[in-house]
Amino acid sequence: xxxxxxxxxxxxxxxxxxxxxxxxxxxxxxxxxxxxxxxxxxxxxxxxxxxxxxxxxxxxxxxxxxxxxxxxxxxxxxxxxxxxxxxxxxxxxxxxxxxxxxxxxxxxxxxxxxxxxxxxxxxxxxxxxxxxxxxxxxxxxxxxxxxxxxxxxxxxxxxxxxxxxxxxxxxxxxxxxxxxxxxxxxxxxxxxxxxxxxxxxxxxxxxxxxxxxxxxxxxxxxxxxxxxxxxxxxxxxxxxxxxxxxxxxxxxxxxxxxxxxxxxxxxxxxxxxxxxxxxxxxxxxxx
Amino acid sequence: xxxxxxxxxxxxxxxxxxxxxxxxxxxxxxxxxxxxxxxxxxxxxxxxxxxxxxxxxxxxxxxxxxxxxxxxxxxxxxxxxxxxxxxxxxxxxxxxxxxxxxxxxxxxxxxxxxxxxxxxxxxxxxxxxxxxxxxxxxxxxxxxxxxxxxxxxxxxxxxxxxxxxxxxxxxxxxxxxxxxxxxxxxxxxxxxxxxxxxxxxxxxxxxxxxxxxxxxxxxxxxxxxxxxxxxxxxxxxxxxxxxxxxxxxxxxxxxxxxxxxxxxxx
Numbered sequence: 001x002x003x004x005x006x007x008x009x010x011x012x013x014x015x016x017x018x019x020x021x022x023x024x025x026x027x028x029x030x031x032x033x034x035x036x037x038x039x040x041x042x043x044x045x046x047x048x049x050x051x052x053x054x055x056x057x058x059x060x061x062x063x064x065x066x067x068x069x070x071x072x073x074x075x076x077x078x079x080x081x082x083x084x085x086x087x088x089x090x091x092x093x094x095x096x097x098x099x100x101x102x103x104x105x106x107x108x109x110x111x112x113x114x115x116x117x118x119x120x121x122x123x124x125x126x127x128x129x130x131x132x133x134x135x136x137x138x139x140x141x142x143x144x145x146x147x148x149x150x151x152x153x154x155x156x157x158x159x160x161x162x163x164x165x166x167x168x169x170x171x172x173x174x175x176x177x178x179x180x181x182x183x184x185x186x187x188x189x190x191x192x193x194x195x196x197x198x199x200x201x202x203x204x205x206x207x208x209x210x211x212x213x214x215x216x217x218x219x220x221x222x223x224x225x226x227x228x229x230x231x232x233x234x235x236x237x238x239x240x241x242x243x244x245x246x247x248x249x250x251x252x253x254x255x256x257x258x259x260x261x262x263x264x265x266x267x268x269x270x271x272x273x274x275x276x277x278x279x280x281x282x283x284x285x286x287x
Numbered sequence: 288x289x290x291x292x293x294x295x296x297x298x299x300x301x302x303x304x305x306x307x308x309x310x311x312x313x314x315x316x317x318x319x320x321x322x323x324x325x326x327x328x329x330x331x332x333x334x335x336x337x338x339x340x341x342x343x344x345x346x347x348x349x350x351x352x353x354x355x356x357x358x359x360x361x362x363x364x365x366x367x368x369x370x371x372x373x374x375x376x377x378x379x380x381x382x383x384x385x386x387x388x389x390x391x392x393x394x395x396x397x398x399x400x401x402x403x404x405x406x407x408x409x410x411x412x413x414x415x416x417x418x419x420x421x422x423x424x425x426x427x428x429x430x431x432x433x434x435x436x437x438x439x440x441x442x443x444x445x446x447x448x449x450x451x452x453x454x455x456x457x458x459x460x461x462x463x464x465x466x467x468x469x470x471x472x473x474x475x476x477x478x479x480x481x482x483x484x485x486x487x488x489x490x491x492x493x494x495x496x497x498x499x500x501x502x503x504x505x506x507x508x509x510x511x512x513x514x515x516x517x518x519x520x521x522x523x524x525x526x527x528x529x530x531x532x533x534x535x536x537x538x539x540x541x542x543x544x545x546x547x548x549x550x551x552x553x
């Protein structure tokens with residue numbers, strides 16, 4: 001079983017790791033090259049009614065340019081907080097997050113695309129307007145924004161619902177609009193918070209495939225929070241395994257290309273290894 | 288016509304009858320009860336016309352009134368004062384509320400003023416407005432604006448503060464700066480609450496107009512009623528009161544219709 005010591009070790013470990021074939025291009029970019037995201041000794045807590053809840057405890061890891069890092073861990077362990085910090089939607093209580101070697105500041109940017117756990121669609125806008133508004137905000141003409149929005153709504157299979165209002169959509173459909181909205185921005189940094197959680201199993205697999213293809217086109221740096229380990233193996237170049245709250249990085253597991261084949265023994269091993277890190281044994285009789 | 292089609296037609300006629308029953312007949316029941324009590328009171332106590340005329344007399348008075356030019360002039364004056372004051376009050380109120388909802392500094396600076404002024408009811412200002420503006424329209428417009436302003440400011444500030452934080456995060460993520468976030472995300476998200484406050488404010492504003500006209504005006508429904516009262520034309524007084532009620536309900540319905548039309552209009 002792979003259990004790394006806490007604190008800064010995962011980062012070092014990661015850097016020292018023999019470069020996995022699937023991530024060659026990404027890894028050669030290095031940590032401080034364009035499009036790299038690093039989380040350096042970040043701790044965070046929330047205050048509510050005078051009580052302090054620690055969510056993140058000295059978290060460090062880095063994601064190279066164009067790399068996909070999947071964050072897995074027990075629910076409520078602070079994965080969403082991690083995304084919020086990377087997005088500059090909040091400031092860490094300690095430590096820092098950098099993008100392109102520069103500290104991430106609070107406020108709007110134009111390199112970011114993010115899909116939230118709650119899709120957060122604007123209820124007074126049609127589906128198309130919801131996707132297009134980010135593009136017009138970032139300076140695209142109305143006409144271009146509309147065209148790009150339609151294109152991405154086709155990708156997530158919602159072309160028939162372009163003129164619908166969010167209240168007319170199911171939870172899974174709304175989540176797909178949220179994904180389309182993030183992808184349409186063609187962001188350099190893509191943050192996804194359990195984007196396929198409300199989608200049925202079949203659509204989920206289909207979306208994963210299409211998502212993978214889309215990533216190949218623009219090669220953004222991706223931080224992908226999920227609690228679905230097979231999904232993490234299917235999409236991630238590395239899997240960042242988090243512990244219970246206050247969450248620390250337990251270990252970082254690289255994923256090689258051959259380990260993504262669900263019919264292979266390598267996949268079974270990877271699944272068992274990752275689940276073991278999360279404290280789940282693969283031997284069901286063992287309990 | 289085939290039997291099936293005939294049956295369908297019969298059903299649709301029945302459904303229509305049902306809808307008419309619910310939407311027209313039931314509300315009429317309440318009106319009939321009130322009129323019956325009114326008529327009975329007049330009959331039992333043998334009330335003279337100058338104390339309380341029976342419904343039918345008031346109805347004919349109202350019909351006569353509607354035929355006169357002076358009546359429409361009074362309605363026009365009251366409505367003008369209301370609409371002008373309401374427009375000023377809601378615009379300024381929503382703007383102030385938005386600023387208070389967006390900026391903590393603004394909120395901290397304005398809250399004491401707003402909180403102390405909003406409990407001075409508009410009617411308390413009537414003597415001062417007469418002193419300052421006489422019986423002109425300006426005094427009434429100011430009074431309506433004042434009455435509406437505080438309702439709109441407080442409701443808007445609260446609605447903005449309660450906008451789903453996810454929407455704010457989404458706006459920021461999309462690259463919106465604070466001003467754009469306020470106008471494109473927070474304001475539309477708060478619109479349903481603001482619209483219902485606007486309806487409540489309309490009622491308050493309309494009441495303020497009429498009340499101000501009762502006390503000092505050169506024209507308007509309030510003046511029409513006080514004049515009628517001083518010449519003991521009780522029928523006109525009651526007819527005027529009914530007109531005030533009907534216009535108030537009409538204004539409220541109009542604002543509701545505007546608010547409902549908005550979301551799909553874009």
